[in-house]
Amino acid sequence: MSEGQGSTGNVLAAICSFFIPGLGQLVQGRLLKAIIMFVLAAVLWIVWLGWLVHLWSILDAALYKPAR
Secondary structure, X not given: OXXXXXXXXXXXXXXXXXXXXXXXXXXXXXXXXXXXXXXHHXXXXXXXXXXXXXXXHHHHHHHOXXXX
16 A cells, blocks of 8 residues: 555545544544644634634645655
8 A cells, every 4th residue: 555645545534634623633643633633623613713724634634644
């Protein structure tokens, strides 16, 4: 299985983050980043800016390249 940008795992992670911010990062095994994305999105949705973090979460999951 290929790793990095455009891989099946990243596409799945981006889809997960589309539904719940941070879920894609959690699927990728990045627990701290997942918590940050989820909490930040939840807090900012209160003032209608959560969509920014939501989009950031999707892009971050899609473009993630594991360190070698």
